[in-house]
Amino acid sequence: MKLISQIARETGIPIGTIRFYEKSGLIAGTTKKEVTSNNYVYYDQEVIEKLRFIQMAKAVGFTLAEIKEVIDAWYKKQxxxxxxxxxxxxxxxxxxxxxxxxxxxxxxxxxxxxxxxxxxxx
Structure with missing residues (x-):
């Protein structure tokens, strides 16, 4: 599990963009239930894969709506x-x-x- 700053460095995607993707429902992080002293959100390897897919899809002209549709079906095994x-x-x-x-x-x-x-x- 990684923090947003770590995945931003790893993917080269700015933190603000990652947060936008999360608000748009393209990705989702999780909080640790046992930790109540902060609001840190953690991201797993699947999120990194999705971010790389989003980058690739945007590069070839997919809209975010199209990307969301594909990600939803792709990762939910539909x-x-x-x-x-x-x-x-x-x-x-x-x-x-x-x-x-x-x-x-x-x-x-x-x-x-x-x-x-x-x-x-x-």
């Missing part, structure tokens, strides 16, 4: 292997679509830039 693969395949398709849209946008911007740079009506 997804079997094929369902997990299906979720990831769907996200890969969404990423491919977004990449095509971005390439089309880039092409338009390059064309606009070319037209501005080669404006013959000066």
């Amino acid at each position: 997804f079997n292997k094929s369902a997990k693969i299906e979720v990831l395949n769907l996200r890969l398709e969404q990423i491919d679509t977004k990449m095509k849209e971005l390439k089309a946008m880039k092409k338009q911007i390059v064309l606009c830039k070319y037209n501005i740079e080669n404006d013959l009506s000066r």
Whole structure:
């Protein structure tokens, strides 16, 4: 069991962000029932795994709502292997679509830039 400062160092996620994830229901820590003199919250290895998953999922464009849905099902064992693969395949398709849209946008911007740079009506 680790304190929030320890997992922040280990994961590279700021304490404020970890607290936000906890308030959002993405992760949960526990208090030691036998200790009543402080309000320390302790986090286990599963929380660290979830934080790493959140980082990865955010990096590829998942929203926090999507991440919460996946974490809830994933860690509560509601997804079997094929369902997990299906979720990831769907996200890969969404990423491919977004990449095509971005390439089309880039092409338009390059064309606009070319037209501005080669404006013959000066």
